[in-house]
Amino acid sequence: DSDAADRVCNADPVRVFDVMMRKNVITRERFDTLPKSMRSFSLLKALSRRELRGEPLLSDDESTVYATAFSNSGFTGPINWYRNWTRNWKSTADVEQSVRTPTLFIGARNDVIVTEKQIAAMPDYVPDLETHILEACGHWSQQERPDAVNALLVDWLQRRQQPV
Template sequence: MFPPSRRVPTNGIELAVHEQGEGPAVLLLHGFPELAYSWRNQIGPIADAGFRVIVPDQRGYGDSDAPADSQSYSVKNLVADATGVLDALGIEQAIFIGHDWGSMPAWYSGVYAPDRVRAVASLCTPYFTPGDADLLAIYHELRGPKHYMATFQEPGVGEALLERDVEATFRALLRGRGYTMDEFEAAPAEVREVPAGVFVGDPQLFGDELLSDAELAVYADTYRRTGFTGGLNWYRALHKDWEEGLGHEFVIDKPALMISAADDWFFPRGATDGMEELLPQVRKHVIPDAGHWLQQERPDDVNALLLDWLKDLR
């Protein structure tokens, strides 16, 4: 059973936070366009293993506050949201685990709030640090000028696409592995660009539907009410993320875990290569025949890897 939420004050806003279990704190941070609900298959097993599992709808999502200022969605501020939840709950340290966009505040908790971090883990999203340009410019070079991050920059454009038919958006998006990495790399340039239309099935690069009708309704009902602006604002703060990250120490010498999906074409092949230089304690695993929505597509495999790592932390 998915635990109910309560409103928790943090960093000048309130987040809807779901909790289960007792013991060392594990903070699960969801990505875009998802909710705390995306961790429904992990909460019980982690709690049963002797941990206090804390799962917020992050800033801009679900029943949490969604400030209008897009620049308040910078990763540094998202880390402050997470540590503020720990403050409100009287917790000194937590194990931070993220998926997709949620992996960025998870990883960067070790940069901006290292004293609050017991360990850090990510599903799908590698740990990367500011380079000579922000992520928008990097993806422009890597993918092309019409990649989805660029499209999402202009207020209203991503909203119009995703909100046109909310149920159809999630039915097209939250699917299992479709294109393999080899097939994606052999696709035409306009496909490899990963246009925003991919989020509504144009082109359809994903595979079979992952969600039951009841699970799909949780997403559709929530986003009909909230819209997508809060989540899209995470993309609109990308340049600020780059500015705020410059000059920091990026080596995180704490237990770390990276779980990748072999056919997650949102990231280029080899995206996790060299992470050991920044994460000297990292363990890396790749789940074969899996796509981007990893903890919903392959919950048993994800849980086995997470629990093995978490139990070693005990």
């Protein structure tokens, strides 16, 4: 059923953000030891669990802001971005696959989405890249370690500031 994700997410936006926006769900080290069959992500499966893993990242007020916004717009647009992944990749095959602007990448040691292998390959596509990996942090680095992320951003911007 290709519309199942839309229906489930639109039915309970508060639950979606409670399930998605969590920290300390699993470490990268532990994730890498799981059998390959268990290393996939299914939001629908996660939404069906009674017990949630990890700790919530959003306050009740923050969750309400997100849920209200998605109650108004729905999840179909963002879900379609993932549905169209392969087509987008194919349609940009002839586009130069490099980023020519100064770039700061802030990753996280326990991010199970962006892998060390992917990060290691970035300089081939982003020549002017500065990378930082936050310890004790997962995929949602801005919410998990806001002070560290802000410090890295401010420092990088100050060092990269062009005279006017």
